[in-house]
Every structure is written in C-alpha cells, then in structure tokens.
Amino acid sequence: MSARSTLILAALLFAHAARVSAQTAAPQDDGERLARVVRAVQAGLDEASARWKFPGATAGFVLPDGRSASVATGLSDLEAKTPLRPSDRMPAGSVGKTFVAAVALQLAQEGKLSLDDKLERLLGGEKWFARLPNSGELTLRVLLNHSSGIPNHVENSGFLKALFNNSANDLRHEELLAYVLGKRPLFPAGGGFYYSDTNYILAGLAVEKAAGRPLYELVAERILRPLRLDATIPSDAPSLPGVANGYFKGKPIIVGGRFTINPQWEWAGGGFASTAEDLARWAHALYGGQVLRPETLAEMQRGAASGEGQNYGLGTQIYQTTLGKAYGHDGEFPGYLSDVRYYPSLKISAAVQVNADESEGAQKFIATAADDIAQAVVREWVGRRVSEADAATLLRLTEVWLRLLDARRLAESHEALSAELKAKFDPGRWQSTMGQFLGKVGKLKARRLKGVDYSDPDAGTVAVSFESSFEKIKSAEEIVILKPEGGAWRVASYTIHGR
Numbered sequence: 363m364s365a366r367s368t369l370i371l372a373a374l375l376f377a378h379a380a381r382v383s384a385q386t387a388a389p390q391d392d393g394e395r396l397a398r399v400v401r402a403v404q405a406g407l408d409e410a411s412a413r414w415k416f417p418g419a420t421a422g423f424v425l426p427d428g429r430s431a432s433v434a435t436g437l438s439d440l441e442a443k444t445p446l447r448p449s450d451r452m453p454a455g456s457v458g459k460t461f462v463a464a465v466a467l468q469l470a471q472e473g474k475l476s477l478d479d480k481l482e483r484l485l486g487g488e489k490w491f492a493r494l495p496n497s498g499e500l501t502l503r504v505l506l507n508h509s510s511g512i513p514n515h516v517e518n519s520g521f522l523k524a525l526f527n528n529s530a531n532d533l534r535h536e537e538l539l540a541y542v543l544g545k546r547p548l549f550p551a552g553g554g555f556y557y558s559d560t561n562y563i564l565a566g567l568a569v570e571k572a573a574g575r576p577l578y579e580l581v582a583e584r585i586l587r588p589l590r591l592d593a594t595i596p597s598d599a600p601s602l603p604g605v606a607n608g609y610f611k612g613k614p615i616i617v618g619g620r621f622t623i624n625p626q627w628e629w630a631g632g633g634f635a636s637t638a639e640d641l642a643r644w645a646h647a648l649y650g651g652q653v654l655r656p657e658t659l660a661e662m663q664r665g666a667a668s669g670e671g672q673n674y675g676l677g678t679q680i681y682q683t684t685l686g687k688a689y690g691h692d693g694e695f696p697g698y699l700s701d702v703r704y705y706p707s708l709k710i711s712a713a714v715q716v717n718a719d720e721s722e723g724a725q726k727f728i729a730t731a732a733d734d735i736a737q738a739v740v741r742e743w744v745g746r747r748v749s750e751a752d753a754a755t756l757l758r759l760t761e762v763w764l765r766l767l768d769a770r771r772l773a774e775s776h777e778a779l780s781a782e783l784k785a786k787f788d789p790g791r792w793q794s795t796m797g798q799f800l801g802k803v804g805k806l807k808a809r810r811l812k813g814v815d816y817s818d819p820d821a822g823t824v825a826v827s828f829e830s831s832f833e834k835i836k837s838a839e840e841i842v843i844l845k846p847e848g849g850a851w852r853v854a855s856y857t858i859h860g861r
Contacts, residue, residue: 395743396429402738404433410731411435414723417609418446419716421735422639424646425743426709432639438606438717441614450606451635452715453597453625454700455693458632459562461581463506463677464648466569467658468584470502475572477503477676481564484571490539494564495547502568504551505561506676509666511547514558515539516631529624530600538563538627555671559631566630577630589647594636597625597695602635608697608717615697623696632693641702641713649678649689649704649711663689682857683733684825684841685740686817690732699724703732707818710743712736729861730839737815744816748824753814759851760826760842768806772796780845780852803858804833809840817843823854830858837861 407421418436432448469475475484481500485491494500496511504510515521518541539560548556566577573580578596586594595602600620608615615622625635636644647653654662665672665680673680681688681703690703690711702713714731718724741747748756766775772793779787787795808831817823823845830840835858843855 392427392429396425396431398742399423399425399739400431400433402742403431403735404435406734406738407433407435410727410734414727416716416718416721416724416727418606419714419727419731420446420448420450420452420638421731422448422637422642422713423735423739424642424711425739428646430639430643430646432637432642436717439614440607440609446606446717448639449593449604449637451593451595451602451604451637452606452608452698452700452717453602453628453632453635453693453695454641454715455628455632455695455698456559457636457641457691457693457700457702458597458628458630458634459677460644460648460691461585461634462562462566462569462577462630463662464653465577465580465584466502466506466565467654467662467676469569469572471655471658475502475568477501477506481505481568484568485564488536490536490543493543494539495542495545496551499551500564501551502565503676505565505568507666507671507674508555508557508561509552509671510558510561510564511549511551511554511556512558512560512564513542513545513548514556515541515560515563516558518542525623525627529622529627532599532624532626535563535567535629538629555666555669555674557674559628562630569630578633581634585644585653589644589652591636591640591644593640594634594644597628597633597635599626600624605635606717608695608719609721610697611720625695628695632695638700638713638715641700641715642711645690645702645704645713646711649706650709682841682855683736684813684815684817684827684843685733685736686823688733688736692728694719696720699728701728701732703736705736707821708736708740710736710739712739726837726861729859737813740816748814748816752824756814756824756826756844756851757811760844763842763853764809764840767796767800770797770800778853780847780854783852783854803835803838807831807833812839822846832858835860 403421417440420434422432424430434446434448436446438444438446438450470477478501515538521541542560570577662676662678664675678689679691685705686707688703688705693700697719698717700715704711712732712735716724716728763778776789776792810829812827812829814826817825826842828840830838839859841857844851845854
C-alpha cells in the first residue's frame with residue numbers, strides 16, 4: 363500500500379549545456395513517428411518480460427503534442443492464459459496520493475483550507491484526535507510531504523494481520539488511525555521525513571471535512587471527469603471491473619472474481635485502479651500545468667530543504683533520471699507495482715504497471731521502467747541519437763572517471779567535474795562528501811553498460827548509465843551525466859538508484 367522505497371544515494375545538480383553530434387532520423391509525418399514510438403516501447407516491454415519473468419506489464423506514454431498510446435505484454439491471468447491488454451486496469455497503489463494532494467491544493471487555492479493551519483481546526487473535534495502523535499502541531503503540509511512524524515499504520519503488525527486474515531469487510535477510514543494512536547512521534551512535526559500512509563488517511567479526512575463531500579466524489583468531479591480519465595476508478599470494493607489479476611509472492615490476489623485483500627482499506631493512501639495510459643495522461647496534465655496554478659504547482663514540486671525529504675514534495679516524488687529531473691509517484695498494492703513520471707524538459711510522461719509484487723524480477727523491472735520507456739520515446743519521437751563515435755568516446759571517459767571513484771582517488775576525480783559542481787564542491791568538500799557516499803554503497807562488485815543516451819536532446823547533455831552491483835547494494839542503476847564545457851566533456855551529475 364505504501365510506495366516503493368527507491369534509494370537515491372547521490373544526486374548532484376547539473377545544468378544543461380551545448381550540443382553533441384547526433385544521428386538524426388529521416389523526416390516522417392507525425393502518424394508514422396507515433397507508430398515508431400509504439401513499436402519501440404512494445405519491443406522494450408517484451409524484452410523486459412523475457413528478462414525479468416513477471417506475469418505481465420502495461421506501459422503508457424504521452425508525447426509533447428499531447429497524444430498518448432499504450433502497449434502490454436504477458437498475461438493477466440496465468441491459470442487461464444489470458445493475454446494482458448493495454449486497457450486492463452491495475453490498482454495503482456500510492457500513485458493515488460497525487461490525486462489526494464491535487465484536490466487538497468485546489469481547495470487551498472480556493473481558500474477552503476490552508477496548508478499551514480493547525481489540523482485541529484478541522485479535525486480537533488474527533489475523539490481520537492488528541493491521541494495522534496504530534497497532534498497539536500500537525501498541518502496539512504506536514505501530512506502531504508510526510509514530515510509529520512506519525513508512524514505508518516501499514517507497517518504495524520496488528521494491521522498486517524488484519525489485512526491478510528480479516529479483510530472481507532469494509533471499514534471506516536478512521537479505524538486505520540487506531541494503529542498509531544498513543545504512539546510516540548518519530549520526530550517533531552516538520553523536523554524530518556518518514557513515508558507514512560497514515561498521513562494521507564488524515565489528509566483525506568481533512569479534505570472531506572473542508573469540502574463537506576466524500577473524497578472520491580471530489581476527485582471524480584475535479585479531476586477524472588474534466589480530464590476524461592475514464593479508465594481510472596476508485597479501489598473501493600473487493601471486486602473491481604476490468605482489473606487484471608495480480609500475483610503476490612507468486613499467488614493470485616483475485617480469486618473467484620474478488621480480491622483476497624480488500625482494496626477499500628487503502629483509501630486516501632492510494633485508492634485508485636487505473637491503466638498505464640490514464641496514469642501517464644494524469645501526470646502530463648498535473649505536472650504540465652493543467653490542474654493547478656503555476657505557483658501552487660511549484661509548491662507541490664518543492665522538496666524539503668535537506669535530508670531524505672528533498673526528494674518528496676506535496677504528494678509528489680522528485681527523481682533525478684537519465685532525462686533530467688522528473689516528477690511523479692510510484693505505488694504498490696499487494697500483487698501490483700506502478701510508476702508514473704513526467705519529464706518537464708521534454709514535456710513527455712511515461713507510466714508502467716506490472717501485475718506482480720514481492721518478486722525480484724518485477725521489482726528490478728519497475729525501478730527503471732518509466733525512464734526506459736521515456737528514453738525510447740525520445741529516441742523515436744525526437745529522432746536523434748548520440749552518434750556511435752561519440753558514444754564510444756563518452757563511455758571511455760566515463761569509465762576512466764568511475765575507476766577513480768572505485769580506487770577512492772577522489773582528489774583526481776574532482777578535476778573532471780563541471781564548473782558548476784566545482785563551485786558547489788571544493789576539493790576538500792568533494793572528498794568528504796564522496797567518501798561518505800561511497801562508504802554507504804561499498805566496493806564495486808560489477809558494472810555493465812546500459813546505454814549512452816541524451817539526457818536532454820536540445821541541450822546536448824548525455825547520460826551514461828550502468829546496471830551495477832556494490833558491496834552494500836545488490837542491484838542499482840548508476841548514472842553519470844556529462845556536458846561539454848571548455849572544449850572537454852565534464853561530469854555534471856553522478857547518481858546511484860538502488861533497486
């Protein structure tokens with residue numbers, strides 16, 4: 363029910379710069395280009411299915427011109443051998459938090475609630491409120507960005523026992539709070555970051571109180587119907603129409619047409635079933651500026667000043683990817699994994715869903731799937747690739763630099779940094795920062811090239827990515843962003859995403 367935890371161990375900010383030579387596809391009409399993108403995404407999804415051995419997956423994307431498409435691979439039901447279709451729904455898990463946050467921010471724009479008023483103004487009359495951790499200091503903002511200090515009820519052993527053994531009946535959403543009442547806060551409100559579905563149960567209750575209407579009605583009226591997200595429905599019953607079967611630890615999650623784990627328990631912590639294409643269209647609308655005022659959207663996309671919260675805004679995860687910064691959310695519901703991202707520098711979005719959970723192959727696939735699809739879109743739609751000669755040169759330069767890191771020759775590695783990174787990290791600070799970072803990942807075990815691709819085709823920055831394994835991280839994506847500067851290629855960003 364909670365989002366997957368993707369460990370981002372280093373994300374050094376970079377600026378885009380000049381161009382690199384490229385191979386450009388012959389001009390084509392837009393219909394032909396769209397068909398090329400669809401074929402490329404389908405081929406990538408089929409290849410991933412063969413490699414990672416998950417039951418099935420769907421992928422959707424939206425192009426800069428607003429057109430969208432989706433593809434599928436594998437099966438929706440292993441026993442019946444039913445092919446998975448792009449139109450099949452799956453529970454989207456914590457991706458639903460983006461809907462909750464968007465409605466809350468719309469209400470804030472309209473003056474119907476405030477992000478920074480004490481939550482007790484809305485919910486203080488509830489008999490359970492005073493027993494919440496940090497009850498007197500809670501605001502909607504600290505709930506939406508997970509800085510409330512409230513533990514996660516989903517991680518409580520009593521909740522998990524009830525979920526797996528006694529979820530046949532629906533429950534009142536307030537009942538979920540019982541698992542955290544009277545608990546000690548993890549930290550003072552606003553003083554840290556801890557991802558907790560409980561935050562969004564409270565946020566959902568606050569939104570309903572402020573608007574005087576049920577949350578699902580508000581999302582449908584304000585988001586789903588205006589944007590024609592017709593494939594997106596509330597996960598509010600043990601039987602949902604058009605949903606592919608999911609597999610939790612290899613066992614089906616839908617038996618006899620009913621979920622063995624009731625989705626109704628998730629509510630504002632996730633609470634929606636959708637298709638990959640609808641999720642991609644939603645991200646494109648939200649982060650492309652169709653849903654919130656510019657200043658409100660900027661607030662949604664702003665992470666905390668420091669710590670792990672830097673990568674989480676208001677219902678929005680912030681990613682450093684091979685295509686630059688991206689915004690979106692991932693999600694997990696027993697039997698299903700989802701991920702959706704919007705790439706503002708390219709104005710494209712991508713979403714992926716897989717009908718497997720607690721599966722090593724599915725977890726590794728979903729960790730980079732949205733970025734891989736977006737990269738396929740860029741290659742085929744933009745029609746520009748890094749030339750083979752440049753790719754070979756950039757790979758050699760990158761490998762030389764990485765060997766310096768592997769050997770802990772950090773002073774020498776500093777010489778290859780871009781001017782912007784050198785301004786941010788003098789030699790002493792660089793050695794200290796990277797020394798701590800490399801200590802967290804441990805020694806390199808293996809590194810295999812994944813690709814040399816544009817990070818931004820217009821700006822000319824290039825991402826060299828690897829599938830890597832370290833002493834303390836079994837599987838990771840390692841990304842080096844390069845930019846041309848002063849007649850040489852410089853390292854503009856170095857990131858490791860644990861899987």
